Amino acid sequence: MLSRTxxxxxxxxxxxxxxxxxxxxxxVAHRTSLLPLDIEGxxxxxxxxxxxxxxxxxxxxxxxxxxxxxxVSHYMALDPDNPTSIYxxxxxxxxxxxxxxxxxxxxxxxxxxxxxxxxxRLPKQMDYENFRDFFDWVKNRSHLFRGVTLGTIIKDIGxxxxxxxxxxxxxxxxxxxxxxxxxxLLPSLDHIGGAADYYQWGSLLKSVSAFEAYQKTxxxxxxxxxxxxxxxxxxxxxxSLHACMDEVESAxxxxxxxxxxxxxxxxxxxxAALHFGLTQDAFSxxxxxxxxxxxxxxxxxxxxxxxxxxxxxxxxxxxxxTT
Amino acid sequence: xxxxxxxxxxxEMYADNGAVRGIYERYGNWLKDLPDGTLERRNAEAELLFRxxxxxxxVYGEDAGEAERxxxxxxxxxxxxxxxWQRLELGLKQRVRALNAFLHDIYHDQEIIKAGIITEQQVLxxxxxxxxxxxxxxxxxxxxxxxxxxxxxxxxxxxxVLEDNLRTPSxxxxxxxxxxxxxxxxxxxxxxxxxxxxxxxxxxxxxxxxEAAPPNVAYPVIVVMTPGSYNSAYxxxxxxxxxxxxxxxxxxxLFVHQQKVYMHTTEGPQQVHVIYRRVDDxxxxxxxxxxxxxxxxxGLMEAYCSGNVALANGVGTGVADDKxxxxxxxxxxxxxxxxxxxxxxxxxxxxxxxxxxxxxxxHLPELVVKEVQGSGGYGMLVGPTSSKAEIEAYRLRILAxxxxxxxxPTLALSSCPTLVESGVAPRHVDLRPFVLSxxxxxxxxxxxxxxxxxxxxxxxxSSQGGGTKDTWVLED
Numbered sequence: 072m073l074s075r076t077x078x079x080x081x082x083x084x085x086x087x088x089x090x091x092x093x094x095x096x097x098x099v100a101h102r103t104s105l106l107p108l109d110i111e112g113x114x115x116x117x118x119x120x121x122x123x124x125x126x127x128x129x130x131x132x133x134x135x136x137x138x139x140x141x142x143v144s145h146y147m148a149l150d151p152d153n154p155t156s157i158y159x160x161x162x163x164x165x166x167x168x169x170x171x172x173x174x175x176x177x178x179x180x181x182x183x184x185x186x187x188x189x190x191x192r193l194p195k196q197m198d199y200e201n202f203r204d205f206f207d208w209v210k211n212r213s214h215l216f217r218g219v220t221l222g223t224i225i226k227d228i229g230x231x232x233x234x235x236x237x238x239x240x241x242x243x244x245x246x247x248x249x250x251x252x253x254x255x256l257l258p259s260l261d262h263i264g265g266a267a268d269y270y271q272w273g274s275l276l277k278s279v280s281a282f283e284a285y286q287k288t289x290x291x292x293x294x295x296x297x298x299x300x301x302x303x304x305x306x307x308x309x310x311s312l313h314a315c316m317d318e319v320e321s322a323x324x325x326x327x328x329x330x331x332x333x334x335x336x337x338x339x340x341x342x343a344a345l346h347f348g349l350t351q352d353a354f355s356x357x358x359x360x361x362x363x364x365x366x367x368x369x370x371x372x373x374x375x376x377x378x379x380x381x382x383x384x385x386x387x388x389x390x391x392x393t394t
Numbered sequence: 395x396x397x398x399x400x401x402x403x404x405x406e407m408y409a410d411n412g413a414v415r416g417i418y419e420r421y422g423n424w425l426k427d428l429p430d431g432t433l434e435r436r437n438a439e440a441e442l443l444f445r446x447x448x449x450x451x452x453v454y455g456e457d458a459g460e461a462e463r464x465x466x467x468x469x470x471x472x473x474x475x476x477x478x479w480q481r482l483e484l485g486l487k488q489r490v491r492a493l494n495a496f497l498h499d500i501y502h503d504q505e506i507i508k509a510g511i512i513t514e515q516q517v518l519x520x521x522x523x524x525x526x527x528x529x530x531x532x533x534x535x536x537x538x539x540x541x542x543x544x545x546x547x548x549x550x551x552x553x554x555v556l557e558d559n560l561r562t563p564s565x566x567x568x569x570x571x572x573x574x575x576x577x578x579x580x581x582x583x584x585x586x587x588x589x590x591x592x593x594x595x596x597x598x599x600x601x602x603x604x605e606a607a608p609p610n611v612a613y614p615v616i617v618v619m620t621p622g623s624y625n626s627a628y629x630x631x632x633x634x635x636x637x638x639x640x641x642x643x644x645x646x647x648l649f650v651h652q653q654k655v656y657m658h659t660t661e662g663p664q665q666v667h668v669i670y671r672r673v674d675d676x677x678x679x680x681x682x683x684x685x686x687x688x689x690x691x692x693g694l695m696e697a698y699c700s701g702n703v704a705l706a707n708g709v710g711t712g713v714a715d716d717k718x719x720x721x722x723x724x725x726x727x728x729x730x731x732x733x734x735x736x737x738x739x740x741x742x743x744x745x746x747x748x749x750x751x752x753x754x755x756x757h758l759p760e761l762v763v764k765e766v767q768g769s770g771g772y773g774m775l776v777g778p779t780s781s782k783a784e785i786e787a788y789r790l791r792i793l794a795x796x797x798x799x800x801x802x803p804t805l806a807l808s809s810c811p812t813l814v815e816s817g818v819a820p821r822h823v824d825l826r827p828f829v830l831s832x833x834x835x836x837x838x839x840x841x842x843x844x845x846x847x848x849x850x851x852x853x854x855x856s857s858q859g860g861g862t863k864d865t866w867v868l869e870d
Contacts, residue, residue: 075644170622228660380660383647
């Protein structure tokens with residue numbers, strides 16, 4: 072497969088997944104903001120979390136200053152100036168899809184194209200009610216795209232690059248959500264089982280659609296260890312780090328190019344750490360450190376994948392030709 | 395050709411007394427018995443089919459509205475008989491063989507100049523002549539692997555070549571899509587008629603490209619090269635690549651290392667042997683041609699001239715399809731093949747010649763005047779349908795630079811029945827068959843019929859509101 076085609080498929084999937092994750096994070100912030108404020112402190116404090124998770128706090132502050140509900144929602148959802156806004160993610164997903172029109176199915180193209188066209192028909196400014204509907208719509212479009220993809224595309228190397236994009240982005244997002252909220256996961260003996268914890272952890276679980284899974288799995292009060300176990304180590308939870316790395320590793324094995332040895336090694340190493348790792352170790356070594364390491368390794372893995380498969384740097388290729 | 399007899403044009407389906415011509419007999423009977431409104435209904439169906447295709451391929455802009463530039467499709471087929479076609483096929487093959495011989499000659503020994511048939515100035519001073527190609531040997535001595543020859547018909551057995559397209563002729567995807575659509579809409583017609591198939595064109599093209607490969611390459615890697623998804627013919631590029639099962643690449647996907655061309659793939663670099671490029675000469679290599687081109691591949695010309703990669707079409711074919719070179723094609727046929735030309739040229743006045751110039755200036759209202767380098771129906775004067783003011787404005791343009799123009803009589807293009815708002819009515823048509831040259835010269839029966847949808851209009855170019863028709867060649 073042409074590197075450019077693989078790159079476009081990778082980023083098409085990655086941008087769709089990113090749009091969905093941003094919608095999730097904002098949705099939870101909206102829900103939380105309905106709770107009495109003392110649960111997470113001030114409003115500004117609450118609204119910094121989504122900015123930090125998506126890594127756009129600095130650029131937000133330049134434009135708007137203090138974090139406010141309406142400004143953060145607009146900036147992360149609809150602002151064309153924010154390169155990671157949902158608006159731009161859906162735009163880039165479509166641009167990537169359009170240039171590889173021949174490598175995706177008609178149905179996939181129609182979902183992506185319709186999403187973009189519909190987005191442009193939506194109001195440019197939204198109030199609270201609009202935003203709730205909007206986040207649901209974004210999630211639904213993403214679900215639809217995933218369903219159509221799996222239901223129509225031929226299972227070749229192209230699908231593997233789509234999976235790589237999806238699951239690297241998802242792993243990255245889950246790790247960031249956990250990292251930004253890690254302080255609430257630190258065990259504090261006073262509050263176990265308290266109402267405040269229930270809402271905080273509950274909102275975190277809901278943001279990754281894991282609230283019901285938690286209850287089904289543990290049938291017990293919410294505890295930080297279990298939340299971490301569910302979202303980091305369990306392989307049956309679709310948005311956990313372990314489940315994502317399962318998919319990343321199997322996609323890399325399916326691609327199996329001779330240039331991707333280092334990428335496969337890194338993915339295998341990361342997968343093994345999640346497969347055999349223990350929750351108590353992650354806590355005793357520091358959850359924040361654990362997650363920072365994970366994010367660092369994921370970035371490293373992304374770079375390796377880019378260089379091995381997606382890059383069109385002649386020098387790297389000429390090196391391959393001569394070895 | 396007497397301009398007076400041209401006033402009445404030739405209707406391909408109906409004779410002057412209103413009788414249906416033999417070739418159209420079965421179609422005419424079928425049409426006669428068709429319940430009212432059926433054609434219109436099927437037409438709506440066809441539009442829907444094409445719109446779906448359009449939605450999926452031709453989305454250019456940001457907004458849905460400006461997205462589709464569909465070329466209108468007419469559901470009445472244009473029909474040729476076997477013997478009619480046979481003659482055209484022989485004539486087309488003959489013409490393309492001569493054109494390729496000419497290209498080989500002018501980039502090698504220039505015998506035709508030495509023989510005094512065409513002047514050195516006419517060839518070497520042409521902006522499309524590429525001195526870089528001098529002495530470069532191409533497999534099978536083929537330069538124009540894919541040629542689109544535009545034909546018009548004046549009378550029963552009177553065909554003229556209007557133009558040779560030897561650079562990157564387009565439209566073949568419409569020929570293929572039109573047939574697919576017709577078979578879907580009117581299966582019963584294909585039962586009644588033995589229509590020669592055209593669907594194997596991509597396979598024929600693939601074979602032609604394979605034969606263009608550098609010798610000694612047993613399994614050549616072939617790609618289609620496009621300027622990118624914003625190009626108006628991008629649909630065709632993607633379509634042909636997928637029909638042939640080869641990669642569709644852009645310049646940025648290729649690189650040259652030690653005079654060999656490679657594409658960037660997920661498996662590492664892969665050598666490419668044949669590039670069916672739909673990028674003009676000017677843009678293919680910024681080191682040799684336009685330095686500002688981002689569509690090309692630096693070093694491509696060097697790889698090409700060392701024989702490590704084939705380009706289809708070859709570089710420098712433009713010198714042979716120029717409107718001022720067109721005049722000499724019948725001579726080329728006699729000179730290189732020793733044969734009498736089967737297809738005629740349209741009589742043409744060269745305004746660089748003072749005698750021709752004074753004749754043309756005196757007869758502008760009845761002539762068609764074209765720019766030598768122009769294409770797509772832009773910048774031409776159609777005398778009979780132009781106002782006095784338009785003619786006078788054009789006269790000034792001619793006087794400023796006469797050598798930039800040629801003139802031809804206004805041809806009474808034949809007409810075919812066409813479904814328009816008022817029902818089925820005659821509209822003028824031309825024909826672009828696609829001629830492929832590899833070890834042999836090949837052609838699928840038929841081609842792309844273009845139709846001027848406006849009543850009385852003689853301009854069939856899609857950029858000027860023309861549509862297309864499925865073209866049938868009946869078996870004997």
